Amino acid sequence: MKKITDFRLIEKKEWAKSTYLLLQSDEPLEEIKAGQFVQVRVDDAQHTYLRRPISIHDVDYQNRTITLLVQRVGEGSNKIADTELNDTLNIIYPLGNGFTIPEKNQNAILVGGGIGIAPLYYLGKMLKEKGIEPQFLLGGRSKSDLIMLEDFESVGKVYITTNDGSLGEEGFVTQHSIWKEKKFDMIYTCGPKPMMMALTKMARENNIDCEVSLENLMACGLGACLCCVENTIEGNVCVCKEGPVININKLLW
Amino acid sequence: MVNETIQLGKGLTLKNPVMTASGTFGYGEEYADFIDLTKLGGILVKGTTLNHREGNPYPRMAETPSGMLNAVGLQNKGVDYFVETIYPRIKDIDTNIIVNVSGSTIEDYCAVAEKVNALENVPAIELNVSCPNVKQGGMAFGVTTTGIEQVVSAVRKVYDKHLIVKLSPNVTSIADLALAAEASGADSVSLINTLLGMAIDAEKRRPKLSTVTGGLSGACVKPIALRMVWQVAKAVKIPVIGLGGISSATDAIEFLLAGASAIEIGTANFIDPTITVKVAQGIVEYCERHGFKNVSDLTGALEINS
Numbered sequence: 355m356k357k358i359t360d361f362r363l364i365e366k367k368e369w370a371k372s373t374y375l376l377l378q379s380d381e382p383l384e385e386i387k388a389g390q391f392v393q394v395r396v397d398d399a400q401h402t403y404l405r406r407p408i409s410i411h412d413v414d415y416q417n418r419t420i421t422l423l424v425q426r427v428g429e430g431s432n433k434i435a436d437t438e439l440n441d442t443l444n445i446i447y448p449l450g451n452g453f454t455i456p457e458k459n460q461n462a463i464l465v466g467g468g469i470g471i472a473p474l475y476y477l478g479k480m481l482k483e484k485g486i487e488p489q490f491l492l493g494g495r496s497k498s499d500l501i502m503l504e505d506f507e508s509v510g511k512v513y514i515t516t517n518d519g520s521l522g523e524e525g526f527v528t529q530h531s532i533w534k535e536k537k538f539d540m541i542y543t544c545g546p547k548p549m550m551m552a553l554t555k556m557a558r559e560n561n562i563d564c565e566v567s568l569e570n571l572m573a574c575g576l577g578a579c580l581c582c583v584e585n586t587i588e589g590n591v592c593v594c595k596e597g598p599v600i601n602i603n604k605l606l607w
Numbered sequence: 608m609v610n611e612t613i614q615l616g617k618g619l620t621l622k623n624p625v626m627t628a629s630g631t632f633g634y635g636e637e638y639a640d641f642i643d644l645t646k647l648g649g650i651l652v653k654g655t656t657l658n659h660r661e662g663n664p665y666p667r668m669a670e671t672p673s674g675m676l677n678a679v680g681l682q683n684k685g686v687d688y689f690v691e692t693i694y695p696r697i698k699d700i701d702t703n704i705i706v707n708v709s710g711s712t713i714e715d716y717c718a719v720a721e722k723v724n725a726l727e728n729v730p731a732i733e734l735n736v737s738c739p740n741v742k743q744g745g746m747a748f749g750v751t752t753t754g755i756e757q758v759v760s761a762v763r764k765v766y767d768k769h770l771i772v773k774l775s776p777n778v779t780s781i782a783d784l785a786l787a788a789e790a791s792g793a794d795s796v797s798l799i800n801t802l803l804g805m806a807i808d809a810e811k812r813r814p815k816l817s818t819v820t821g822g823l824s825g826a827c828v829k830p831i832a833l834r835m836v837w838q839v840a841k842a843v844k845i846p847v848i849g850l851g852g853i854s855s856a857t858d859a860i861e862f863l864l865a866g867a868s869a870i871e872i873g874t875a876n877f878i879d880p881t882i883t884v885k886v887a888q889g890i891v892e893y894c895e896r897h898g899f900k901n902v903s904d905l906t907g908a909l910e911i912n913s
Contacts, residue, residue: 356640358880395878401672403825404877446880573668573675574877578633580653580679581668590661590682595637 856889
């Protein structure tokens with residue numbers, strides 16, 4: 355069930371362009387699937403009006419916490435990233451469909467670019483619970499884009515690319531040597547659209563099943579306003595409701 | 608106990624003056640996790656056309672200071688899908704389910720209105736002659752008195768329940784259009800639809816919407832909407848439903864004081880999906896505080912020369 359509630363910021367870590375927010379609710383959490391997102395209210399920002407959709411990075415039912423990784427891209431995300439300890443954020447959650455967790459063991463690779471790594475962490479944990487060993491391939495422009503690496507390493511094997519070669523292999527995620535060394539039967543990805551388009555092409559060429567998490571501009575987040583549509587083989591679908599996770603079989607790109 | 612009932616005439620009675628604006632509330636179901644839908648005066652469902660419409664290409668939305676532009680373009684699966692699939696799911700919700708009827712020809716409007724006329728639990732339609740996002744779509748009819756007369760009188764012949772006409776603000780004198788709707792048989796008018804606007808991404812030197820222009824809504828349009836409601840309420844005898852940027856009980860009360868009998872809440876639902884019930888409650892509290900026995904007593908209670 356979707357819910358609107360306040361979460362209190364109880365822990366915060368900051369990097370140059372992004373922020374880790376550990377948020378606690380007074381009430382038990384609703385059930386959250388990996389790949390779902392929240393809509394965060396932004397108050398007192400001069401040029402923003404709407405909520406900001408942000409992927410859920412991690413969930414802890416026992417401590418009633420969710421974790422968000424917020425990239426500073428504009429006034430809205432800056433406001434959210436500037437939240438101080440013990441302040442509250444008003445959040446609508448859980449939204450969207452989430453990734454498909456397979457029933458049987460699969461050789462799955464979770465490919466994230468930039469802040470798109472966020473939902474893959476919780477997905478990795480969910481896969482691990484199912485006995486599937488997650489492998490992460492994380493890409494950034496340079497070393498400073500890649501955050502929370504130790505956490506990812508605690509869940510599964512981590513492979514890295516950076517455009518400038520400052521960490522891991524130099525180049526794009528699609529150029530990493532892992533693709534030649536291993537065979538995968540499932541790709542989960544979230545990140546910049548050009549990266550996901552390149553992965554989609556690669557997945558099709560190699561007959562690998564693939565789910566992408568889209569981040570179209572959004573207003574309501576509830577499937578009511580029909581603003582965030584992606585054109586698919588089924589016509590325009592709301593990324594906030596029928597997505598954000600869409601199988602590449604449905605995509606027109 | 609404050610009496611919240613609003614009589615809009617011709618078979619349309621509201622539990623309270625708060626309804627939801629078409630296109631911002633889906634079919635109501637999208638909000639059922641957040642509020643008790645039966646606490647609403649009415650739900651105006653998504654604009655419905657004769658045939659399935661895919662709407663405009665993405666991007667369809669641009670955020671603006673205190674508001675947003677949209678260019679959805681009436682995406683919907685057509686009236687038959689509504690009648691067969693959606694109506695059975697929502698018809699027993701204990702509130703007024705009102706269908707927003709859109710089209711691009713008079714024949715289309717009439718065909719949709721006729722089909723909706725047959726639905727027992729839909730006491731009213733809102734005729735959308737003011738969508739700015741569809742070519743030859745509605746707004747062409749809604750910006751001239753002749754256009755309004757043609758479409759409203761044609762629909763009036765095939766639709767015998769409560770007929771609301773939703774007016775466009777993108778005109779010189781909205782009161783003249785309201786008078787034309789009244790003279791052509793409208794039972795009430797609602798206003799305002801979105802204001803035609805535009806947003807540009809200067810870095811990319813591109814428009815932010817695929818359609819270049821779109822409809823502006825949200826808190827930023829409220830003063831314009833309020834002024835238009837006041838002008839229309841002075842001009843017509845039929846009830847006026849006010850909307851445009853309402854985001855709080857105080858906003859809603861201002862519309863009632865300006866002459867609206869009921870209000871619709873639109874874009875504010877995106878920011879707070881529980882806003883409708885809060886506004887309804889706030890109106891009651893205002894009435895208690897100011898000694899009004901009936902919410903309907905607020906309509907037109909603006910004191911100008913005192």
